[in-house]
Amino acid sequence: MARLTGGDPSLLRRINSAVVLHALRAAGCGTLTEITRVTGLSRPTVEGVVEGLMEAGLVVEKAAEEGAARRQGRPARRFRFRAEAGHLLGLEIGARRIAVLLADLDGRVIGAQTKDVDETACAEERLERSRGAVAELLRRAGVARGCLRAVGVATPGIVEADGTVRLSTALPGWTGLRLGERLNRSFKCPVLVENDANAAAVAEHWKGAAAESDDVVFVLAGLSPGAGSLIGGRLHRGFGGAAGEIGALHLLGREAAPETLLSTTDEPLHPLDEQAVAQVFAQAREGDRRALAAVDRFIRRLVHDVAALVLALDPELVVIGGWATGLDGLLEPLRRELARYCLRPPRVALSRLGEAAVATGALRLALDHVEEQLFAVEGTVTARHRTLR
Template sequence: MARLSGRDPSLLRRINSTAVLRVLRSQFGRPPLTLTDLAHATELSRPTVEGVVEGLVDAGLAAEAEEEPDTVAQAARRGRPARRFRFRAEAGYALGVEVGSHRVAAVLADLTGRFTGTVAHEVGEDVPEDRRLAEAHDAVDALLESSGVRRESLRAVGVGTPGIVEADGTVRLGTALPGWTGLPLGERLRERFRCPVLVENDANAGVVAERWKGAAVGAEDVVMVLVGLSPGAGSLIGGRLHRGFGGAAGEIGALHLLGREATPERLLSTTDEPLHPLDEVAVARVFALARAGDVQARRAVERFVQRLVHDVAALVLALDPELVVVGGWASGLDDVLEPLRRELERYCLRPPRVALSVLGEAAVATGALRLALDEVESELFSVDAG
């Protein structure tokens, strides 16, 4: 490997370009900056800044701002005005996609992370993988068309989906969706996009979203639990996503396999027979009956919450997070939150704060978008010599 030093002109250009680009991006939405402003902000010489800005304009990442009409008249009296430049947020876009059991969703943002559009479609849980992927592509196409964005303008795509996801985007195990186990999801999606595609577990995407724009803003150690028939959890440790060695961290839904006789179908049953079909509609009905005072339904909910508490407590004891965020099912979450908080205080040495998801069903797609933006930013602001 070649040795790099400050004498490497190409490396210096990249460092200078990154410094100027960061300042321009940080000032987006504010008055555009002159070359002198940029020189002061970056502590670079004005000639260096001028050369860098010209390169950024040629690359489409910066543009010279137009003068306001009244300023033009004033400038004509006092001479040529100073040139001002802005960051081109529209120079590219990042896309976040959720491919879930009951819906596919997509959210689009420009290079500053500003949302420019979103779309969601309902999908049946029994839909085969080819049709589910087609639904996801249809949602993306509709979003791009309504936003007036060309597919070629996408710089990165993030995808959140249930299951254990390997680094290359292959779903090693995905029992929630038909045909998902072993699906080379990343490879299939890259056939339709000319940019990096990152595939992540849905709970992992959810916790990233909550730290970005939700209940976990400012928190460094967070567990987010997606409450479902088979609950899953995403974790941040020191602000960094913890996937585990094989991407299976947080799969607390598998704890029921450790010698427990009661299955979710039995736990949520209000009769002597297992709850069937075991889907979110049936579970929501049980929660509604419990709220209405039905004795059998209340017992079923208590059993389910107790199981959930034990699963979450195991993760909390292992990771010692400052915050547990509860997301997932749109119905019944209020019934889960207080018992979970109470029982964690009972079981845990240092009980964490417990909060409901702020983003709700938008969390997975929003987290996938954040991962895509991280990929774009690593490209824009990299000074690696390659």
């Protein structure tokens, strides 16, 4: 088997290109002299790499700013990373809505689209609704489908590494669906599929409540809560992608099912959907005794589910997201119970991204994929963390 060595020309070219591109992207722009200083590469090497990146469309010479004071002699050429050289999609396929975010290669969102979908819709109808939302967003933004570099997708259920939904109780016909394979037919770029709570955890770590924490549990609170966790800043999926499925804890016989917990009668709540549950919470706000008892049971159940995960993972921070974030009095009981059950209670916060968390996390997954292509090289070498001046 052939060995890659430090002198392998193709490996060196990939390393040098990644280092220069990383430096330019981090700084916004830079001259050849500045890039040489930051990367530690020789000037001839930097000149060759920049020329190659310009031919690839990833770097462009930055035009001189109008009105800027001109120095004596010809000003040094400045170059920048072309974030507009490609685009990314973050797609949330949920029970009641489809949400799409369009961004450039810096992850800056340049367009968004949402579509309602009936929670009883079959898989084909939901897929068609998703394709329609994507097509409408690309058309409005004037972006060709061929310009997409990666698509991140987030959806309820246990998602395997190849994008197959192994189990989903929230979406009809979703269990067993080869979602990644089906969506790949609509795009000419990689499609990455992830569980919705996992995606939301990634989003909160990127630009939400968990931006300064690396050991995090994100709870997507709802009728059947799910959770995503980051350990050392990395998403923890588990062996088969089922880590964080706290909504199944009631199967252990610990407590009643959600439809019983939330019932205000002697019969299970039916149908068990967000509209019916919202009515229960509305009745509780009006002081209805049985509704107040149902809400209390629901909150205690959520608290116990979260406590089980905290005991297993010992996170620094727990972030609560999903529609249950609007429940009055959720955080204090949660903090109190975690202090009661856990050796070291974590901090608890509400999501800063709200309903945008899942689609934002899907977008981050697409961005991670592109960044790995552009900046990660076997034998890893990265630019030194200094700023171009």
